[in-house]
Amino acid sequence: MMVVGEIFRSNSRWTSWQSILLIILGMLNLGFIWGCPSKCECSTKNKTAICKQKRLMGLPDGIPKDTLILDLSKNRLKSLSQNVFAGLQQLQELELSENIISYIEPGTFTYLTDLWTLKLRSNKMKIIPAGAFEGLLNLKFLDISQNEIVVFLDHTFKDLTNLRTLEAGDNDLVFISNQAFAGLHNLQWLTMEKCNLTNIPTQALSQLYSLVVLKLRKINISLIQDFAFKGLYSLKVLRLDQWSSLDTFAPNSLYGLNLTSLFITNCNLSSVPYRPLKHLVYLMYLDLSYNPITMIYGNMLSDLLRLREFHLVGGKLVTVSFNAFRGLTYFRLLNVSDNFLTTLEEGAFHSVGNLETLRLDGNPLSCDCRLLWIIRRRRRLNFDGKQPSCNSPANVQGKMFKDFADIVLPPQFTCQKPRIRNKTYRQVTTREGETVTFSCIADGNPVPEIFWMSPKKTLLSATSSGRFWVLRDGTLQIRYAQIQDSGMYLCIANNAGGNDSAQVLLKVADFSLYYGNRTFGNGTYSLGPFPFDAKTLIIAICMGFVSFSASVFLCFIFIFCWSRGKGKIKHSVNIQYVPHGTNMYYEETEDNKFTMKLI
Template sequence: MKICTPSVVRWGAWSILLACLGVSAGGCPSRCTCRPEAKEVICSGKHLNSVPEGFSSDAKRLDLSYNKLKTVGRRQFSGLQLLQELDLSDNLISMMEVEAFQGLKNLRTLRIKNNRLKIIPVGVFAGLSSLRFLDLSQNEILVFLDYTFKDMSNLQILEASENDLVFISQRAFFGLTSLVEFNLDRSNLTSIPTEALSQLPNLTRLRMLRIYIPSLPNNAFRRLHKLRSVIISSWPMLDTLGSSSLAGLNLTSLVISNCNLSTVPYAALRHLAYLRFLDLSYNPITVIQGNLLGDLLRLQELHLAGGSLLRIEPGAFRGLSNFRTLNISSNQLTTLEENAFHSVGNLQVLRLDSNPLACDCRLLWVVRRRLRLNFDGFQPTCSTPDAVRLRQFRDFSEKELPRLFTCRPARILDRRPQEARVEEGTNVLFSCKADGDPAPAITWISSHKNVFSPVGRIRVLPNGTLEVRYAQVQDSGAYQCLAGNAAGNDSLTVGLYVKGVPRNRSIPIFSDDTLIIATTMGFLSFLSSVAICFVFMFFWSQSKGQIKHTATIDFVPRSSMGGGGEGGEGGRFTMKLI
């Protein structure tokens, strides 16, 4: 505490108090609250129309939020050289002059959130070489111009969410060599600002929410070698990821949620050998295919909640030896088979709740681990069969599991021999109906081990029937129907023999009748053309008045052998126009 001098006493009791606390008489504007111990000046919510004067020069924090400030003038705070934090949030600021913050060489945090800024002139942030955190969110900013942030070499976090951004210039982020986190939510961008982002060599975390971009192009994040976390969420139009869109990144965490992906983007993900956390929740993905995630060697967590999952194929997580957490809650899954995993012994957390689970032998492995597995507080519940409907996994005793969680092996119903002997071009159907619990899957294969799909000339119909359309000689052979489920398989073999149809070696291009018709049609066309010419000449001559109506034409006929030439006798005829 300072010693009060006689000169200080003259200022009166209030001045004495301020002096004894170490604050000058003009160190606290009348409508603000000052905390000398913390060197804070609080002017929040005071209905101020302009920045007040009389701040103590040793203030370290100034709060001007929730006022009615409209502009920030040039060198507005130049007297506060020790200021470390400035809050201008929730005002009406629509303009900031060049060098508005010049002199604040020690400023670490600047908040200009929720104002009316539409554009930031180049040079506004001049002098903020020590700034670490800048919040420009909830403004109306339309564009970031080249070199907007060039003097902010120590900036680490930039909040630019909730703006009307339509364009980010290629060198807008020039100079942000220390930026590690950039949040860009709810903008009007129509493409990834790839060139601008490439100016951020130390960027580690990138978040982009609520943007209407339909696809992620190849090399969308090039030169961002230190990027570790990307969050892409609420892009309702995003349905495509280029196969090299994430190439060159060393991500450990990736979120692409609340988008329009209908399949897992395997080709784009295969580049991410260091990925540990993957969230694809709330996408209309229907299946996780087998043996396509093996490149994600370090993957530990996969979240695909709230999607449209109908099936997880065998081997879906094969090769993922570090896999620990799977969240597939709120989907349309009826089961999750043990053969989907590399090793179920590694699994620690499993979210299966809010799925229409069929509690049969396929889920027995989960129920038997119900005491060791962490369901994250959400117990899976049986939907079928009726005997266990609505029962939670923790409610089952070990003794009743063999009786309740059962399956009935697949069995082909009609095993009568099927053999078709047909001519080439005939359509053939082979039936294969089977039952079992769960319902068996039907697969048809040829004698050459080709597996048939629901499309093609030879295809499998939804009811399991094999259809051979326009049978060819090379289709002859044996075909095997395989019916299988988790409890067992059954098979049936059928035969097809196709006889070739003889074909004529030569086919005439034109018949005699065709030639006569073609000649006649050509002659009639010629006469029609001549007639039209004469009609045209008649009407033309009538319009010209008095003209000659006769013409004499000399001609030399061709010889009888078809040749012309000298020695031939000439002829003459007279043509008269009627």
């Protein structure tokens, strides 16, 4: 303004209207300040217009045309009409979140060819019409989360050919059309959550050739079907989080993926999905936290040659088996905190020399010889600031691993070899069809695990089924004993300190329906009285007679109904015959017929 005044005073020949024109031109040069709407805050330096939380019901007048960033969030905009942003063609970022927008008219963004970011989060949209994003050729980021969208129709995003990130979470989606994502050839990041989908939209996702990160959260699907993610060859990170019903992965559900990171957290998996995982040979990071998984089996993850990190936090893990991580030469981090582990043996790993970080905190650890390898390496292992502590024995309960002396071997970290209490040779004889029970109690530190070996050298454990059961206390139960079950059974008690064994001989006698004795080897076995009394026999005979009579009656009814369906019953039949010795010119006569009566 001062510059304009000086010019005006130095030239008296200028007319008054020329002076006024010069003043107006000067104001236009500073127009970004003077042209800002009264309810907005503008910045000439950053070329921004902040009209946030001003109760606006439409686009305010007077927004400078060279504005790059426009914030209209937390207002009362209900809809966006065609060409409403036509005068703001230089916009690069448009914030429309937390309004009540329910409809976007096709052509709304036609002139915003330079727009990079569009945020429509937390509005009232139920459907996105075709052409709603027309003109957004350079859009890189789109956020339509927290709306009420129920369906993505074919070609909803077809104009967004350069889109990199799509945030579509927290909507009411029930259906995604097969061609909904057609045109998103450069999309790299997709988030969908809190949807009402009943299955994975496989065909729609297969249009996303360049997708790198896929986040699917809070979806109520219980089964991931085979080839659910086919076509996503570029996908590196897959997150399936808070699927409360998800408990099953089909064997080929992850087939064709080249993932490096997989998150399946807060779901309902009761076991590690070994078969689907075996296809993921490039996987480096696996997180199965907050699933009710109880055991990691041995030799089941060996196909994941590049695996570096395994997380299973907050589950129900009780056992990490021997060779659980066998073959994983790049394995560096294991996080199994907040589970129910009492121990973690060195034999679970391919090489503990490669292990860098170990999280065992939050487990009821039993400090015996099985954990001695951790005590010896505790100065080199990284516990991520969460030191493991002993839960037993009682004299060190609550003591952290770092508090044990370095020089003297802690007496708690020792093991006692199992000892079976009653090792006296036993011989048991029973009748065929009865249940036999063999007890086997052993002492030791840690508590020994009980196995049984059958006469056929078959190992019977707690996982056995059918007629042979090993109970939790080590008792062997044989149900409905058969003659072929006879033989020598071996009880084996095993722990980290060693093992002990004891033998039991079983003889199963042939069942007989009469009184008397039977001879087995060098001894005689009495079968006892007949197993059924008179009352039982009478009831059994009556039930059999009734069943037989009912069957005969039903057959009679069936034959009767069938015969009635054949029409009127004939009581006689005429039979024609050829007399013996007649020639080839025989003629039929009444004498060569006779009538037979049917009864």
